[in-house]
Amino acid sequence: MLDHGAAPPAESPMRSPRPPVGGLGARLMRRKPVEQLVAEGGQGEGGTLRRSLGMWQLTMISIGATLGTGIFVVLGEAAPLAGPAVAISFVIAGLTALFSALSYAELAGSIPVSGSSYSYSYATMGELIAWICGWCLILEYGVSVAAVAVGWGEYLNELFGTTVGFTIPQTLSAPLGEGGVINLPALVVVLLSMVFLLRGARESARVNTIMVLVKIATLVLFCAIGFLGIKAGNYLPLAPLGITGISAAAATLFFSYIGFDAASTAGEEAKDPKRDLPKAIMLSLLIVTALYCLVALVAVGAMPWQDFTGTEAALAQIMKDVTGHSFWSVVLAAGAVVAIASVVFAVLYGQTRILFAMSRDGLVPKVFAKVDERTGSPRVNVLIVSVFCGVLAGTIPLGELANATSIGTLFAFALVNVAVVILRCTRPEMRRTFRVALFPLTPILGFGFCGWMMLSLPGTTWMVFGGWMAAGLVVYFGYSMHRSRLAVPAAPEAASAEK
Template sequence: MLETGQAPPLTSGPRKPVNPLLRRKPVEQMVAEGGQGEGGNLRRSLTMWQLTMISIGATLGTGIFVVLGEAAPKAGPAVTISFVIAGLTALFSALSYAELAGSVPVSGSSYSYSYVTMGEFIAWICGWCLVLEYAVSVSAVAVGWGQYLNELLDGTIGVTLPEKLSAAPLGEGGWINLPSLVVVLLAMVFLLRGAKESARINTIMVVVKIVTLVLFIGIGVMGIKSGNYAPLAPLGVTGISAAASTLFFSYIGFDAASTAGEEAKNPKKDLPRAIMLSLGIVTVLYCLVAFVAVGALPWKDFEGTEAALAQIMTNVTGDSFWGVVLAAGAVVAIASVVFAVLYGQTRILFAMSRDGLVPKIFAKVDAKTGAPRANVVIVSLFCGALAAFIPLGELANATSIGTLFAFALVNIAVVILRRTKPDMPRTFKVALFPVTPILGFLACGYMMYSLPVATWVAFGVWMAVGLVVYFLYGIRRSRLATAEVATAEK
């Protein structure tokens, strides 16, 4: 058994220099280091139910409460088909995630899976994509939360926040999106209490959001008009594909359970179950809500609104009370997405920090709460700043491309690990291997291709910054690098 932090022993005989970009972390070492941070350890306290709630919490709400207003004008009534396509794309990758989460149950998610299969450089790229995915996702969802908060305030006390305090200065003419900043800071306060307490709060919020969506389906179905479904695809297949690419953003989060690998009680069994169960529940609810929504409101009327479901509830019942109820549910629902995704981001940075690729402060664990408190504060302030000053649309697209790239790597990783460690114990195996991960990789590539050029440019800039950070900092401070130097000096 390797001591914590040690690289695998070198074999006798002439030493062959290892390309630092290709050095891989042994699976056994990765698992053995699980939970160990600077000054304290993460605590194994999460059950399968709580892990499922983390994934649902990170996923459910985003596409329905926020991005549906952007996707419906692209696909028309066929937006339900777009949800199905995005869900199938997510499913291929979810199967790969489930296998790897059960085999390598650590906090780093796809970053860690890449480290043990493709080497440090690819792992860094994946981790950098995850920073984009999670941090920007938190910010984008927080922006949508502000829209529903205004709906709720208007429906209850007849007051809305002035635009200068509820809109980003970049492209929206405001001073600061204050509600978005506030919800991120509230999530930060809860996360500072530790994983167990955070999971309890998250479970309550997830139950509220599921009940809210079921209520919408029950009331919204009474307002369906068959004419709203014709023509089904007014903008053709291109529109459906474009909407699916945007809606993939709404499935981001099913992998959140994999970031809790070092805080789960029984990670090898519970992580795969939580990932698959959460994706199934979310997909069913998304499709039902989308079908009812476009049936109750003409697809062109979704343009420019990020609070469409509350409007539908009011239109169908003729009573603003139900719109207020929906808005209240959305406020809780979207807050839980912010909360769960922020949790995932902190755990990924925790794993990267433990490997030496980002500063040690991100792996510092509070001995009393078992939470990486400094990590939580830094990430929350960063995400809060993004939410306060950048518009939603660009954030959503940037999140999608980072996620798709990371998912593509996970599909490659599961193939590599099957080839390099065929006898490794696996509590879950991808069906129809290797067809499923190959399809997952191709689907991710297609979805990335469908994204606009501006998103690719932003992604390229982000990756360029990441490469600079890695070659100036990570490559020299990597714990594998320092272990190799120590071994060579003996």
């Protein structure tokens, strides 16, 4: 550990250090000490976050943010690419995610704070890179909440159509520009998530756990029924499109794993974050991968892989074909509605906690760090983020902006792999409750896979991403850089309060 014994009082890790000397470059590279990040854990404006989450709840948060539209929709896109070998594609995609998950696990156990990869970057690569990472996370979490909420509305409409023969009119289920006035279901699911989040982390975790268990049970039910319809001939040939098809499907399926990092945003509300966060991240990825592979194996065994082309509701169709009744497909559709709602809930939670950390550092307005004393949650933060995401989901066609969430996520993953290497080199003596295996090969591979995935995205996605980054730099240089807590010496009152 660093020796702070001879350091002047203003430079204690509990306080904001003096402004760095050396001009603009030094200001952009200023780093926040790990000890200061950890010491400030839970502290907000007017209150503190409550440590009420155990490993089980943390695992459910990650599963809730990951297990959703991917298995219900993207399987229909991947099976025509890989054939029956789509289960192998899921394994490859899971291994690709694993490299970054290992890095997240090490850093979450070493720096258990709410900011996730934003805070890890702040401690290792400096303020500018941390801001860029945080700005990417705002894009990833904020827009993905809106995009998933729109998908939830579509599933809800489908469920209504198959059960009661009623569908929500297009004027109330589509945004302006797409034949509607407002996407009311998308707005509703975001606002419902907001209501539960306002009650605090413990109550929110209970609701999330129930929803996650429902969607796991739905997928297990599909496997049990789908198993009865398996025909051995559907597995042959195993890889009709060869290795190329398997790898193409894996690239498509990788984005089904995005969300495993959600537990790292709960670092300041975990009871024992150094012990539980690494376990929760790894356990959630293991459970999700096992479910994905099992569902894929049953699905391609029960329905020829050629029939998946153009079929978004492949699982529901299989349930109907195997049983000969529409009842079970309705059950699956209901499970999908719950599954997607839990993604909205978990991702919205992560967004509020990242903004909480950025606000505490002074990089975004301090209102996002205000904590309600009664519930121990950042209520104003939750209200602002929920209303913004709800309006975005309800009124604006997302288009390519939704695709930009993928590139933002991959960029954040890449930075986490770099942060692990830097922290190992600069702070080798730091106590770590989890260590990346085969260091430094594992984080290097994680960084490489993220770069490869980013390069495989279309040019329009890069253009949207570039515009978002340009806007972020304007905000940073015009606002955040000057209001950073690392740019302002601690006031005497704050210094005495922090003793």
